[in-house]
Amino acid sequence: MNQTVTYQPTCDLKVMQARAKMYAQIRQFFAERDVLEVETPILSQAGVTDVHLASIQAQRHVGGKQQTHYLQTSPEFAMKRLLASGSGPIYQICKVFRDDEHGRKHNSEFTMLEWYRPGFSLKELMFEVTDLLNVTLKNRFGEVRPTILSYKHAFMERLDLNPLQASLKELKDCCNRVGLNLDLGDDRLGYIDLLFSHFVEPSLGFDTPVFLTDFPAELASLAKTRIDEDGELVAARFELYIEGLELANAYDELIDADVLRGRFEADNAERAKLGLHVMPIDEYLLAALPHMRECSGIALGIDRLLMVATEQMKLEKVITFPADVS
Secondary structure, three states: OOOOOOOOOOOOOHHHHHHHHHHHHHHHHHHHHOOOOOOOOEEEEOOOOOOOOOOOEEEEEEOEEEEEEEEEOOHHHHHHHHHHHHOOOOOEEEEEEEOOOOOEEEEEEEEEEEEEEEEEOOOHHHHHHHHHHHHHHHHHHOOOOOOOEEEEHHHHHOOOOOOOOOOOOHHHHHHHHOOOOOOOOOOHHHHHHHHHHHHHHHHHOOOOEEEEEOOOOOOOOEEEEOOOOOOOEEEEEEEEEOOEEEEEEEEEEEHHHHHHHHHHHHHHHHHHHHHOOOOOOOOOHHHHHHHOOOOEEEEEEEHHHHHHHHHHOHHHHOOOOOHHHO
């Protein structure tokens, strides 16, 4: 029996038109601010070391020799090489890839808007993100005025727990109290993420968009760390939430190559411990960082932004052909 194959896209024509309009709005927005649109390769000799991200491998020949390269999970590394070379403020709209990420809010291939602002503080970047939202989401919300909420206070409001100070036992007890009876061993960050994803994240950004700031220092990734108003060490980064959906992730960019190398090596040590593929470290990025200005940068998921703009609940309704039909 022949299997019926559906050839049609999973989104309708109106959404495709809305996407085209959004791209035009974004390009006009940055052109008016003299932010240069750039393009960088989607394949690289190095991939991200983040334990929670899985890069897609590809085989290609360079100089007649077969090499394993990686599809980008973000254009960040290459864009920072441009910044270090004197590009000034830049942005990019591009495809990015994360292996085995599928569901209502995920597809292993998706579209990202990423931009970098030399000399900008995170607060200045928040203002610019707000301006962009008021262009791209105007037809749905009119004017938006995001609020700022720290990761710590979001936890305390919803779970009466400070994740920066909570012991492993306190985190396990909290999980049991709210019915999350999973055994994650001694993975403290795992318990924090479990509580966040089930009880904090789904409540964010319904009255107004929320900039969630000051993440635990262990989640700094490629961001700097700083001391907050209570004297606790936090990551200098924020995420944007609308209607429980994470749309963007921003950093006060770490430009200390030695510190970043240490983080990459710690990630790879954890990867080895977990039996995951150890990733090649991007030496080009580390060589570039000493030449890079103080900078804030952000990655925004265009597909998710389009979900909000068109009031769709599933990612497949805003992309033409998701992974299971492409």
